[in-house]
Amino acid sequence: MEYNFKAIESKWQKEWEKKKVFEVKEQKGKKKFYVLEMYPYPSSSGLHMGHALNYTIGDICARFKRMNGFNVLYPMGFDSFGLPAENAAIKAKAHPKKFTEDAIKNYIRQMKEIGLSYDWSRTFASHDFNYYKWNQYFFLKFLEKGLVYRKKAPVNFCRKCESVLANEQVHNGRCWRHEDTEVEIKQLEQWFIKTTKYAEELLKDIENLNWPERIKIMQRNWIGKSHGTEIDFTIDDKSWKIFTTRPDTIFGVTFMVVSAQHLKLMELVTNGQKKDVEKFLKKIKSVSEKEQEEMEKEGVFTGSYAVNPISNEKIPVYAGNFVVADYGSGMVMAVPGHDQRDFEFAKKYQISIKEVIKGENSSIKERAYVNEGVLVNSGKFNGMQSEKAKEEITKYLESKKIGRKKIEYKLKDWLVSRQRYWGTPIPVIYCEKCGIVPVNEKELPVLLPEKVTFGKGNPLTTNEKFVNVKCPKCKGKARRETDTMDTFFDSSWYFLRYCDNKNNKKPFDSAKANYWMPVDQYIGGAEHACMHLIYARFFTKALKDLGFVKIDEPFSKLFNQGMLLGSDGEKMSKSKGNVILPEQVSSKYGIDTARLFLVSVASPDKEVLWSENGIEGSLRFVRKVFDFAEKGKFAQTNKVVESKLNKAIKEITEDIEKFRYNLVVIKLRSLFDSIIEKGVSKKDFEACLKLLAPFCPHIAEEIWHKFGNKSFVSLEKWPEAGKVDENLLKQEENVDKLIDDINNVAKLVKEKQGKEVSKVYVYVIPNEKQGFVNNKNIIEKKTNLAVEIYAVNDKDKHDPQNFSKKAKPGRPALFLE
């Protein structure tokens, strides 16, 4: 029968669904395994082949674990809130809800067609109020605990999103969704989540994660811990703090720089300098467009002077464009001799440069000397090494109560409010009298109104019904918060909701969550290293402290899949016309073939190049397996094949654990080649099928049933590796080599001597004789010659040229005639 993959695939997809094969519940005493892929944003363009690769990687893992006796939770859902849906909907003049739900339906259909073994009974989408209700609930819990607060701060604003962005969503000074759009800094009052409260824990626990090293490094850098000293400088009788990692250079401070975005900048500006400062602020706003890369350090004198607390020198205070407003205190002590930025600034404004650190051949003529060294021009600290001086100077400042040790982090609090419609409404009410009033928990969810007018900013602000409310406290006139939550809030705990997705009393049942969590294997792209993966870790820790879960890390193990590139080696994109869709491929080759191909090209954590020729090769293999199952002659498995099978089981098991799927495919190919060539028993063939099942589940299921099995191979027990006879395998290799040799010599004889040969005499080392004799048939078959095998010491051997003396272990001598 022809390999009709279409019929086979849809048949088994239906069958799995009908029998609820992949649905699971908590089972005491059974080891659980939670496999999860990052839930996708449902785009109207549907799944592309890259998704298929991503999910196939997870599906193989899930199927493998299932067959290995684990209670496997493998769910899928949709990250359905977010700006793209809103914008697309506006463009298409449809409601984002309709738009999104259509896209979800399409995704689910496509996912089922890929044969992914999800437990669909656990699915949900984050735009469903049964889900986002709990976003609001957690928001209120955080508010209660002081983990959410509102403050005015310099924030990143994207003109195209018409909304503020979190720090993590600003890449290279641009919006993460709009690479062409510079973010603007605005002073706005916004909602923040205190991620910084967990900075230390987030940093420390990275160590124990079984994650790719580079992701761990990226997170460490993002959290950016540094040890230093906080020092109080007096400016006009007021104390201003600065943070430095180089207190040893304090005698070299010749000026101070305050960030141009500093909230209290104007307090420092004297009347005389006001004009200049304002002019400067205007200027830096207008140039932000182009000079991102090589922006020159610029500043303006504020008119104020500070006093160096250790040398009592009077030093000018500047406002500068190179000081980050929300790191440390937004103000720095400038040491031009030993910091390159300060050096450039001092040169530009002719401020004096002092040398206070001496290193080997150090000089501060051309540029700052930034390494450590020995202190000079530093009063009683002269001659001290930097390392020691840092300690001593800090101690001295501490004793005078004008300085202290301090640890700073680059990690900032998470700005979660967004001025957009398609997200979870923030459950807060502003009352003229009572101020900020949280919505009563019982009133949740604050529903996102469906009937709104798009086009003029955030549609919620113009929706009177939504906005005008009574104050829950005083019943007076009040106004509802119209900002919605960053969608990263949704994705920060969705993995917990899968554990108990239908609960309408609680976000999830803790016992259930404690059974399934943590996610044992998380799979997704590296682009989330410093966004989703940090937020989700933070959220889990916060929920632990609130008593919702026992775990403090959500994802024990993380796998980053590589990107699928077009056959031209470029990233797939519509404009390049190299996009491959799963439907195109599965209708032509079948999804089993596509799955097999995707994971066979390269190690799944590397880039994968799509290739039309390549997938043809995979189809050849799948068809070969199918044909053999149909027409193959089954016989007792010989010892060699048995050893090969056992070896394959052992190696494939290890390889799947380590995501070396590409190597598994090679081993599967070689295994099936052997059994097809040498024959196999039905029972052993079934073991091979099980090995194939995670990769090509439909065809495996089909053959399994053709063999009269009533169960699902998807739920069968993974084969166990028996004994491997290495000697036998070695002998097999030797026979292969011998066959090559014979053919080679035969060819030479024919070419050189013009002689056709018909018989070959083989002379082997005596103890190897039996091994070769056992394979006599194969040798004859593959060489097309009559074969006579002698041990080299056989007395009656036919050996006219005395070639037998050339025999070596494993390498017999031969004579042809």
Add this chain to the structure above:
RNA sequence: GCGGGAGUGUCGGAGUGGUCAAACGAGACAGACUCAAAAUCUGUUGGCUUAGUGCCUGCAAAGGUCCGAAUCCUUUCUCCCGCACCA
């Protein structure tokens, strides 16, 4: 600038101290089958050479360590990714 990763045959890619001219796949070539083609099967696929051998070249480039290197070290070049004035 800082940090991370990578450069292997015609191509995609395995391989991280000896069993490596280098798995597997693709492509190409030759043969079998066929009236023919496709599919399928067999063989070849760095060079020279040869009764199955041996030699040379070879894993970005140049050096080095070692009895021995695609694999370790140094320098250089190229590419990819992340962070980016964090004091």
